[in-house]
Amino acid sequence: METSLRYLCAVVTLLLAGLPWGRCSNPSEVPIPPEARLQAFYYGWYGTPEIDGKWMNWNHAVTTADGRVESTCVPPEDIGANFYPASGPYSSRDAEAVNRHCAELQRAGIGVIAVSWWGKDTPTDRALPLLFEAAEKWGIKICFHLEPWSGRNAESVRDALSYLLERWGDAPALFRWQGRPLIYVYDSYLVPDNEWATLLQPDGEHTIRGTPLDCLFIGLWVRKSHGESLAGAGFDGFYTYFATDGFTWGSTPDHWPEMARFAHKEGKWFIPSVGPGYNDLRIRPWNSRNYRNREGGAYYDRMFQRAVKADPDIISVTSYNEWHEGTQIEPAVPYQAAGRVYEDYGDLPGTWYLERTRYWREKWLEP
16 A cells, blocks of 8 residues: 555656645655765855955854853954864855865765855855855755744745845756755744644645645754644644764654654654764853763764664755854864864864765765
């Protein structure tokens, strides 16, 4: 019966391929192709005076535990990170940097990048043209990672989808599965479940279902109860995002098999997020509780191994280049400047995390 259902759904998908909203009843009915099953979170929010007229994000604020700004980093020698990029601080609108990123992502075996997006006309929005161009060149697909902008609700998310798909819906590099783009929603719990239901349930007031705006929505599973609430709201799957093992119930690998079983029972995707470690002490000196040492690469291996064993639909990597939180797999180098000694990857080469990501991709998907 299951085989017949999958076959029927595949036929229907092919017949409806020309329609942007053609799809099966849930995303798990047809297996996602291997080239799309390894994804990474990507940040296009960096800027330099040469290209953007000012430093952006490399000059991150240093905060106290209660959120007060204590000081501000002064690039290029003093940046808002504990590691220093091999290429130095770059602009997300520098064509050379963006092409290098896509080449490295391809090298790592990552097929899809989830691009942080904070809204229309923000730096993350203005970074998209170069990124789509480079991604197409290097065979990388793009999906969107919707951040919690001010006033984010069902109606504003629908407006955002309309804007993004009008602009990028026909782009060859936009990732679609069964005719639908993929959308991650960071901190989805900040919007009430009944509000999401108006967007994601077929009978919702602002529904996208069965319209050209229909997308695969992936919600952030933080607390144990979030699985049921996200499923009830109409989300198509769940992800865990955080690279700190134990930071949340959802980011704890011991819970991933249970989460995967629930997701698959509900016909949803389960997407655990793996990371190489976590270190945001430069910008949040008080956050030692969530620090996770890279352990010479052993932490990354352990996270990947647990994710593979959980029977996921997709594995997401946190992150390619979130330098502030020290979760990047982008190459870093030893560096000393402005009275600081930056961390690096120890005895490992700067490209080790890219190569190790490829290793785990092949171990998981090409046995």
